[in-house]
């Protein structure tokens with residue numbers, strides 16, 4: 001999707017996209033930081049958009065790995081399907097349904113979860129249920145990395161994971177945060 005179309009998609013669905021721009025290269029790199037991809041079999045991405053972070057994940061994933069990328073916008077899902085990567089499963093669905101997609105590939109837990117869902121723009125009950133589903137379906141020791149533009153919902157991750165480390169990423173429009181949690 002072109003930058004202009006992405007901007008239009010952002011205007012049309014501001015309540016679910018939460019932004020008008022996709023993540024910068026610096027933010028994409030920070031979003032996948034601290035993850036040991038060598039030993040990862042299944043990585044789940046929440047709020048994948050047109051796949052800007054997904055490409056960085058796929059670059060690091062082993063050949064036998066799987067990436068399940070959740071995205072509610074059909075147009076943005078089509079962009080990811082166009083990657084034609086057999087390791088990528090595009091889940092055109094809301095992220096609280098993570099269990100269903102792990103069952104479909106016969107996997108008990110995800111190794112890591114990376115999210116850019118704009119929880120501050122979603123109803124609190126939905127946001128908390130997505131974060132809980134991510135934690136419940138993450139293996140012990142797995143990372144949960146969350147991209148955000150504010151720290152308004154930091155308590156969601158503290159409630160689910162306990163300790164949360166925060167990193168500011170200035171090289172993004174607007175400057176962003178990545179919150180790092182471990183199960």
Ligand SMILES: C[S@@+](CC[C@H](N)C(=O)[O-])C[C@H]1O[C@@H](n2cnc3c(N)ncnc32)[C@H](O)[C@@H]1O
Nearest residue numbers: 016017022023047048049070071072094095116
């Ligand atoms: C801030 S954008 C991030 C897009 C891309 N990952 C990036 O970093 O530029 C958030 C994305 O989350 C998606 N989204 C919002 N609610 C969702 C939900 N409940 N389940 C899955 N995706 C959702 C939106 O459609 C949007 O594409």
